[in-house]
Amino acid sequence: MYNVxxxxxxxxxxxxxxxxxxxxxxxxxxxxxxxxxxxxxKNEVAFPxxxxxxxxxxxxxxxxxxxxxxxxxxxxxxxGDHLFSENDKALMDSVISEKRVDNPWDLVEETxxxxxxxxxxxxxxxxxxxxxxxxxxxxxx
Numbered sequence: 296m297y298n299v300x301x302x303x304x305x306x307x308x309x310x311x312x313x314x315x316x317x318x319x320x321x322x323x324x325x326x327x328x329x330x331x332x333x334x335x336x337k338n339e340v341a342f343p344x345x346x347x348x349x350x351x352x353x354x355x356x357x358x359x360x361x362x363x364x365x366x367x368x369x370x371x372x373x374x375g376d377h378l379f380s381e382n383d384k385a386l387m388d389s390v391i392s393e394k395r396v397d398n399p400w401d402l403v404e405e406t407x408x409x410x411x412x413x414x415x416x417x418x419x420x421x422x423x424x425x426x427x428x429x430x431x432x433x434x435x436x
Contacts, residue, residue, distance in 0.1 A: 299342040301377060302329060303358045305384075306391055308373040315395045316369035319362040320351065324402035327353040327432070328390045334433035336386060345426045348416040352406035353427055411435050 306325050310317045317325070326346075333341035344357045362370055379387070394402060406413050412431035416422040 296340055297342050297379065297383075299326065299344040299355050299358050300361060302326065302342055302387065303355075303361070304373045304375070305377045305379065305387065307370050308375055308377075309388065309391050310395050311371055311373065313392075313395075316371055317395055318367050318369060318399060319359065319365055320367065320399045321395065321397075321402060322362060322370065323354045323359060324352060324399070324406060325391060325394050326355050326358060327406060328394055329387050330429070331432050331435060332386050332390050333383075334429060338433075340429060341383075341387075346432065347424050348413050348422050348427050349424060350417075350420070352403045353413050353432075 303322060303326060306322060306329075307317065326342075330341050330346060333339060342355075344355055346353045346355050348354075377384075397405075408414065412427050412435040415431055416425050416427050
């Protein structure tokens with residue numbers, strides 16, 4: 296298990312290094328999909344920080360507030376120096392490579408699907424900023 300800010304920094308670094316810089320909106324969705332992948336493949340969380348149901352999909356508040364100053368612009372700053380196992384890095388890389396090329400609003404639509412984890416919690420705004428349980432994330436197909 297890792298700190299979400301370390302994972303976010305790695306995601307940003309990989310995207311910038313590969314010529315696919317991302318916005319905070321994209322970062323939030325990629326973090327969600329990384330958590331989902333860890334839960335489905337390893338049956339454990341990638342990070343312990345909560346994921347909440349916000350208007351535009353799942354959000355990790357700790358990471359969101361760290362990068363919200365960028366608005367919709369690409370995030371190009373990162374610290375580097377990440378200590379992930381090779382297997383965990385490979386899991387993250389598979390998600391990053393797949394999702395960073397998607398339009399941000401397509402990622403929002405994907406996480407908003409009817410009956411999905413976000414939809415079950417958000418409930419047309421009644422569940423705004425409520426935590427999405429990891430069990431729902433794991434089962435979100």
